[in-house]
Amino acid sequence: MAVRTLVLWCRDWPVVAASAAAELPPHVPAAVVASGEVVACSATARAAGVRAGTRTRSAQACCPELAVFDDDPERDARLFEPVAAAVEELAPGIEVVRPGLVAVPARGPVGYFGGAAAAAEELVDHVAARAGVEAQVGVADGLFTATLAAHRGLVVEPGGSAAWLAPLDVRELDQPAERRAGVRGRTELVDLLRRLGLRSLGDFAAVPERDVATRFGAAAVVAHRLAGGLEQRPPVRREVPADLVVTREFDPPVERVDAAAFASRGAAERLHAVLAERGLACTRLGVHARTANGEELHRVWRCAEPLTPRGIADRVRWQLDGWLGGATPTAGIDRVRLVPEEVVGSDALQLPLWTGAGQDSREAAERAARALVHVQGLLGPRGVVTPVLGGGRGPAERVRLVPWGDERAPAADPGQPWPGQLPAPSPATVPPAPEPAAVLDATGADVGVTGRHDLTAVPVALVVGARRRDVLAWAGPWPVDERWWDPEHAHRAARVQVLAAGGPGELEQIAYLLVRRGGRWAVEGVYD
Amino acid sequence: MDLLPWGGLRRGSTVSVRGSTSLLLALLASATAEGCWAAVVGMPQIGVLAAAELGVAVHRLALVPRPGTDPATVERTVAALLDGVDLVVVGSPVAPNTARRLTARARQRRAVLLSSASWPGSDVELRLERGTWSGVGEGAGVLRERRVSVHASGRGAAARVRGADLLLPAPGGSVRIAHHAPAAVEAV
Structure with a gap:
């Protein structure tokens, strides 16, 4: 069951931010461009015929007074911080999805203000008063549905997500703003679905999930879940181990954004490495900072896709930019902590249907997975x-x-x-079943282990299979009392490392790990 | 490791490693740590703990311990792995013809084929020549490190015989180049 979510959305946020930074009055048509293309434009520019995706040149041709700004994610994030702070004043537990979009669990504010519509109204008013920004609010089950509801300023009834989404155009799955935030676009998928005649979200949701998985791949399964009003990820989440927090101290405290961002980059990479080591990836990142005056700042970033090191570093930079650029902290920041608030198994990462730059390792994982499944078939x-x-x-x-x-x-x-x-090194060869062996003393008698964990005699020879080798040195025994509380399964064992002389055609020294159980020796490992 | 003629494992090549499982595992370490995947076929006795200590990213390691006794199934298994996995280690014995086909497939798929025995048509053959342990005595201590000499021979660019002294394993289980001359081996 998708969590009831309230989303506050600022239309055309990059343009609003750019215009505010340039102190441009809101009625002047404006657009933000990246690599020669309009990525966002204001309502007045839209009225003049400018659209996202238009070439800058033709946009200026149809709207000569258009103010053009370069794309700047840091500016977007910096100016969004007051908006996020305003929302937080009324509704705790906010998550910034990207600059321009904040999500909150709906239960709190809806209960407090006595209804979803009332909460939405309060939030819009409050954000307008505190941050001077126009916003729209949507409430629905799940982030995706709530975001679409916010685009329309609507409240979708609990449990009504699938029905409400059904008539919407399948193109809603491909949000240009999400693509800019670094999420893989669904342009190709949407294009393909439309060519297949699946024009509405309902049409797509009606296709059985298994067919989607087999024909379009894992990325499409996510889209399919969204179209059916389900949460993006199935609700199997990992508990976040407590020791995955990465902390970076600054001495002296940093006040300049670029210095903080540079210093945080290493922390971002470390966090990613720590997670990757455990086979995890982060989908919700908590950025905590402490100022020299002891103020604690905290913000959660939520991401549709597991964060890459670059993605983590970007969000940390945006957040620090927001704090240091605004009036919030009274002194420089002396500590940054990165807390993975939600993680998913990185092997559960959606194996992509198509691959882009910088996804080599994911692509390698997918290729390997296909080969391994093939072998499982054999x-x-x-x-x-x-x-x-x-x-x-x-x-x-x-x-x-x-x-x-x-x-x-x-x-x-x-x-x-x-x-x-036993301490490292460990044996490189570990027979699946311990191989019987004999350890002999100078008289050719079996060497045993006493109750006080000593060898009964000096070992002189080791016999494995039919080969007899001279013992050069040995260490141990290391006693093992396993399951001593359980008389049926209890067994006492002892381990010994033996260095034996190699024969012709072998190395001159061969090291063995032997174990004695029930009065018999066996080879548990060879350090070859 | 600067042991191989081109400085590391080269995609498309076949390397045979004789007489040392830890050397084989050490070769997987840096590649898997950088995001490559590895599969080990026909070696149920592989010491995964030692692999982890040598630096192998074991979450990118797949094992096919028992590919069966039918040579055709073994060949198909290894061939399927070469299609998708970057490093494939073969421990099962294979016939010379099969070996050549698999070497060709590794070259074509730009994968690295490693063998735990000698392999007809391998580009490089690595062999452990000497190995002396230190750390254990007469019932005292614990195995700490082993100083080994590795010899590499091969064809083409690798024709020149080369050698290197390594600590395999070094204290803690990793692998290092041994720089200075071996100290007197303790208590042996």
């Missing part, structure tokens, strides 16, 4: 496994093999203490 689903490291004592029990495609959960908590765990 050998069965358990034929391809991926290893997950977890807790445990022996080299084999610390690794769990998960069939490709299953959830990668460790078998035992790696964070717990595991007495008897």
Whole structure:
């Protein structure tokens, strides 16, 4: 069930921001351009025939008094901060989706103001009074529906998302403003759907999800969920581990935006690396800052797609720009903390239907996934496994093999203490079943382990299979009392590292990890 | 590692690694850390923990421990992996003809084929020549590091025989170039 969401949207935000920065009166037609094309224009410019996507030259031809500004995401973000702050005064827990669009869980304000329409009215008035900006509010289930509702200034009844979306044009899936915010566009998908005769969101939503997945790929599945009024991501979210916060201290405190942005870039990359290490990616990023006077500033950015290092750095820069450029902080910032508020498994990342620049690794993941699924087709689903490291004592029990495609959960908590765990290096060869061996003393008798964890004699020879090798050195034993509380499964074991002399055609030294269980030795690993 | 004639693993090449699983794993480390994917076929005994310590990004590592005994299935498995995975390690024995076909496929798909045994038609063959451990004594200490000599030989650009001294593993389980002459090996 999609969360009831209230969205506040400022129409043509890049133009509004640019005009405000240039102190241009609102009735003068204005447009923001990037690489020779209009990306946003004001209502007056639109009335004169300017549209997003028009070449700058032809826009100026049909509207000669058009004021043209360069695209500047930082300016958009900086000027949006007062708007976000105004919304926050009435509705806590805001998430900036992008400059120009704020989302809030609707329950609070709707309950407080006694109805969705009343809350919308209050917010619009408050934003106009505090930030001097015109805004529209929409309330619906889920961010996508609420955003479309905000474009129309509407409240969609709870549970009515799918019915309300159904008659809308399928082109609503491809929002130009989202594309600018770095989200992969759905232009090609929408184009394809229209050519297939699926012209409304309802038509698209009526296609079974399985068919969408098999014919159009994972990116289209997301679009399909949106068209049906569902949340963008299925509600399987990961708990965010507490230690994923990245903190950066500044000494002396930074006051200039460019300095703060530069310094935060490293933190952004570190956060991404920390997440990637755990196979996670961030979809909601909390940016916290502390000023030299001890003020705490905090803002959450929500993203439709898992953030890239660049995406994280951009949002941090925009936010710092907003704080330092406005009147909010009274001193420089001396600490920035990046908190991943919501993460998704990065292997659950939508494997893209089409790939663009900078998506090499995602493309590699997709190619690999296809090949591995192909092999699963040849050998069965358990034929391809991926290893997950977890807790445990022996080299084999610390690794769990998960069939490709299953959830990668460790078998035992790696964070717990595991007495008897051997330090690195670990053996590079770990036989799937320990191989029987014998450790002999000078008289040829079996060497055992005493109850006090000592060897009963000095080991002289190691016999594995039919090969007898001289023992050069040994270390241990390391005792392992596993499940001592459970008499049925309890077993005592001890591990020993043995360095043996290699024979002809072998290296001169071969290191073994041996384990003694139930009075028998076995090779648990070879350090080859 | 500056061990291979071109400084690292080259896409499209076939490398055979004899006598050391840790050397094989060390070759996967930097590539997987940079975002490449790796698959290991026919080596159920691979030490994943050691791989992680050597720097392999194990979440981009797939294992096909038992590709079966039918040579045709093994070939199809390896061929399918070469189509999509950047580095494919083969531990199952293959016939010389199959080996040549797979080497050609790796070249065509710009993947790297690694073998844990000698491989007809490989571009480079790496071999561990010497290996001495330090850290253990008469019932004391723990295996700490191993100083090894790796010899590389091959054809074409790799025809010149080269060698390198490495710490494989270095303390902590990683791999490093051994710079100075080996110190007296302790307690052996």
